[in-house]
Amino acid sequence: MEIGSRVLGDEIDELEPVPGRLRMMLRATVHCRHRLAPGLNPPEKLGNRRAMPHVGAVMTISSEAERLSMGRSWYPTILAFAVALLLAGGGNAGPDRLTIGMTQYPSTLNPNIDSMAAKSYVLGFTHRPFTQFDADWSLRCYLCTELPSLEAGTAEIVERDDGTQGVRTTYTIDPQARWGDGTPVTTDDVAFTLEVGKHPDTGVSNAEMYRRIVDLEIVDDKTFIFEDEKLGFQYDAINDFRLLPAHLERPVFEADPKTYRNRTLFDTDPTNPGLALGPYRIASLDSGGFIALERNPEWWGEPPAFDEIVIRTIENTAALEANLLSGEIDMVEGSLGLSLDQAIAFDARHGDRFQVFYKPGLIYEHIDFNLDNPILADLRVRQALIQGIDREALSQQLFGGRQAVAQTFVNPLDWVYTPDVLTYHEDLDEAGALLDAAGWTEWRDGIRHNAAGEALRLTLMTTAGNRSRELVQQVLQSMWQRIGVDVRIQNEPARVFFGETMRQRRFPALAMYAWISSPENVPRTTLHSQEIPSADNSWTGQNTPGFRNARMDELIDEIEITLDRDERAPLWHELQRIYATELPVLPLYYRADPHIWPLWLEGVEPTGHLAPASLGVESWRVRDDG
């Protein structure tokens, strides 16, 4: 029996005397009724427990008891008892336990191996980074006492032998910080983590950050100094430096660094309490199914409200929705849950039973132009394409206006954003004029052709099976048809699309997908000319349009090393103006993640960027009136 059944059973004891043998069955029946009560009202709170509406309970009990008392044979009673037992249990258990549904299961729980949203979300409950952007998009210390600063003297610029500037940053570990087995967090853990991160055979996912840390100076048990080979305006952030418990992981690592990723305790002994460095620790899990968390008794921060948190993986979003309605799960994580159109429909149908919160964020949906394509190399064609579509109507019709139309890759929520850029709106006449000027003057069968008789035909690719994108594709196709552009849709499974086509710039013309970034994210990999994937650089870099602009390169280089915010702002503004004018990419909109919560939950703050909402779990609680 789970907590919910127990609570309801207690209620029955207070309501009326019933024969002991029947009581168990009645408890089960009441529990079932409670769950099916498309309850319409948020469950009432009894002390620290949630209960069902009392009227329903009494009615169920009396009718069931009456039916049974009428039976003359034991057989139906036994049968009913067996059925009731079978049907009892399961489901949501009340506010002591919060059950979260999401569509992905983490492939590993080691903080430094592989990066995926599901792992990041789980680690938000069980682990703390040194630094990370919070829900207000401000960098904050989670494991350290204060952020290093040049002004305070805890950061220092150093001249390097090659003439460049590096930076030495001092961090002090929170004196109360300790692993889940009570072992204090020390600089030994820092040194061990760095050793693992820099080892060539461990295959950590954030190798670039470890490579940049060229020196570690241990000051004492709690204080250390990192030397970063490159000075940048985000010198105070070590978001990807995820601490490993040296007292547990060192023997595993030293036994064979090459196979460490397969033997890490995070995967072989995930319930080991010593791995926890957050408000919760892993109590049990079923790989691919669920991860159950319990309070970490060694957590030094504000205690979280829930005794248990269960994260269940349900990959099919229709099934996820059904589980939500049946009470099997309480909430759905935004970035790993329902698609926006599904959430809008869910909101319309069940908005009275759940809170649906749309968090706009740093997911930038766009269409890459392949600038090596002679048609798209002409700026006039790119400008015609953006003016040939009505992005406002598209957002309104398909996403209820929840996804703001983008003019550049910089989100208006980011402080570096400027509205002072060339903006585009639907203008079919202007689009037509631009295409005429570009030589696409002759109409045949509704498609423009140039003087050489070539049709204005472009291929639009995206990830197959992504319902939202496929919908958008069809709308865009019909919009572009109005200006004589024939768009052919060619989709591929995500692994082929990202793993081959995009990585090797094999898309012939247009490719629709999204980027997610952190606040004030410098677009070096996506816009710098040195980051165009090619065979020479083993297809690394993410400038898939193949954009080359000398001033853009200069601005990127300059922004990275300009420490003063006021001096950096105009550089960012100029960069956005170039982006909007040159249009290496067709901006569509900034995505919003739909989070679904029960009416009785409050305090959840989705961030809208890479950091998971679970990092703020200490503030999640049951509403006082819930």
Add this chain to the structure above:
Amino acid sequence: MAGYFVRRLVETLLLLLVMSFLIYGLIGLMPGDPIDLMVSADPNLTAADALRLKALQGLDVPLPERYWRWLSATLSGDLGYSRLYARPVLEVLGPRLLNTLLLMGTSLILALVIAVPAGIVAALDPRGPVDNTINLLAFAGFSMPSFWLGLLLIILFSVQLGWLPAGGSASIGESGLLDRLRYLILPVLTLTLLTAGTFIRFVRAAMLEALREDFIRTARVKGLSTTAVVIRHALPHTALAMITITALHVGSLFSGALVVETIFAYLGMGKLIYDAILGNDYNLALVALLLATLVTLVANLVADLAYGWLDPRIDYGG
């Protein structure tokens, strides 16, 4: 019989070897290996990082060499690690296999329990009202898309009535049989309804054919009751067809439940194989697929042996 058994055993082993090579090759030829995907998603990975990671995961050598390494390790008992689950392959496979056997075994038995009497009853009244009704239900059964039927059952029994869990394999912290059964009911019901429809059609057809045989006519002329004729004479004849269809159905134990497993978030082999293939998890995909092949081959071997037991006229050729 012993010679036949040994011959089939050798054939099975050879087939497994060929299948392992084909499966390995097919997965290897799929575009986009895990590191390629990682590079496309992580802007900070350099070309050197990509090469280092490929070497670390053994993806930097030609496909035949990779296959040979895998085969050598497997023959020495090392099935390797699952890349997706970061655990030894057997550790991942074991619980999933049990879940699938429980799910598919139960639904297979239930489907037979429904289909055999229903098929016989339908065959005894061809084109009559009973036959038409059973046929209608059978067609409805195998025509319904499994994802639709599954969602319908979830909406009815979990959302509306609240009687059964909408998905999962067991309650957290519970290991009792009753708890497992609660989670099994809806997926088993979905699969049973889908499978029973097909089985009913087979049983009906086989029974109709049997009832036209001379030996049935003789039995009837001898004055045996319809029940006796059907049970004693026609049913064994029908059993041959049922064994064939059941043996063939075992092959879909793993793949056929994919949709049902996804809808009910049931941790079984179908979903595991699908994820392993898409995630380029060679070790896991190979062992799981070979296991599926082995189970199919064994089921067919058992079926062949059962033919001989049911019909002594069948000769195994030495």
